[in-house]
Amino acid sequence: MQIEGSVALVTGANRGIGRALAQELVDRGASKVYAAARHPEQIDLPGVVPLRLDITTPEQVAEAARVASDTTLLINNAGVTTYAPLVTGDLSDIRREMDTNYLGTLSVVRAFAPVLAANGGGAILNVLSVMAWLGYEHSNGYGASKAALWALTNGVRVELASQGTQVTGLVLASTDTDMMAGFDVPKNRPEDVARAALDGVDAGRLEVLADADSVALKAALSRDPSETYPKVVGAA
Ligand SMILES: NC(=O)c1ccc[n+]([C@@H]2O[C@H](COP(=O)([O-])OP(=O)(O)OC[C@H]3O[C@@H](n4cnc5c(N)ncnc54)[C@H](OP(=O)(O)O)[C@@H]3O)[C@@H](O)[C@H]2O)c1
Numbered sequence: 484m485q486i487e488g489s490v491a492l493v494t495g496a497n498r499g500i501g502r503a504l505a506q507e508l509v510d511r512g513a514s515k516v517y518a519a520a521r522h523p524e525q526i527d528l529p530g531v532v533p534l535r536l537d538i539t540t541p542e543q544v545a546e547a548a549r550v551a552s553d554t555t556l557l558i559n560n561a562g563v564t565t566y567a568p569l570v571t572g573d574l575s576d577i578r579r580e581m582d583t584n585y586l587g588t589l590s591v592v593r594a595f596a597p598v599l600a601a602n603g604g605g606a607i608l609n610v611l612s613v614m615a616w617l618g619y620e621h622s623n624g625y626g627a628s629k630a631a632l633w634a635l636t637n638g639v640r641v642e643l644a645s646q647g648t649q650v651t652g653l654v655l656a657s658t659d660t661d662m663m664a665g666f667d668v669p670k671n672r673p674e675d676v677a678r679a680a681l682d683g684v685d686a687g688r689l690e691v692l693a694d695a696d697s698v699a700l701k702a703a704l705s706r707d708p709s710e711t712y713p714k715v716v717g718a719a
């Protein structure tokens with residue numbers, strides 16, 4: 484998958500990591516960048532094509548696939564977190580995370596799969612999170628939705644292989660966007676995440692670990708849970 488000359492579509496491109504991805508695509512010579520957003524009037528990047536897209540609205544997803552029928556690179560970046568814990572959080576918050584991060588992304592993948600096939604195969608990049616791999620004091624509804632998205636990424640990679648579509652998962656930890664504004668922790672720069680992501684797509688990689696925390700948590704998947712969660716051992 485060559486970024487240069489590609490026709491890319493980024494969901495949630497009005498701010499944060501999506502905006503950085505759209506900017507990086509323009510800088511790398513994508514021939515067209517659809518900057519999709521719930522409120523396209525908020526798109527402030529020169530050189531992109533604004534497109535209205537709420538990924539939880541089926542009519543808008545279908546219309547986006549019709550309008551952006553020349554897309555060769557689909558970037559599923561749009562996502563929400565409500566920080567809800569699973570046991571005491573509001574179920575409507577947990578449902579919204581699943582509806583957006585998992586089912587919304589799935590509906591975009593389903594709508595664009597024939598578009599990518601018609602354009603030679605192309606590629607999909609899904610923006611995951613280390614929270615798919617880590618239980619935490621809160622945000623576990625979000626984590627569950629990202630774990631579902633991880634499984635989705637692996638599944639559609641296999642399902643779309645025969646049409647030549649490359650499917651890459653981007654895993655990242657805390658990054659300096661509105662989503663993490665309330666947390667005083669070390670954060671990646673969105674531009675650095677965007678560069679790592681597109682380097683990975685360009686190189687044909689199936690997974691991009693954007694930072695050291697993502698690398699460490701990937702490695703921890705092979706450990707016994709008692710090593711990853713030492714504080715819970717003996718607490719029950
Ligand atoms: N920041 C982090 O630390 C971090 C870490 C790991 C993964 N991520 C992931 O990175 C992606 C981008 O997040 P961010 O950090 O850039 O957060 P952000 O600044 O909160 O941006 C989220 C973007 O998603 C859009 N969005 C939300 N719901 C949508 C919907 N139903 N349809 C279309 N667009 C929708 C938002 O649009 P509106 O402006 O209309 O709300 C916004 O453009 C997300 O998938 C997030 O889970 C972020």
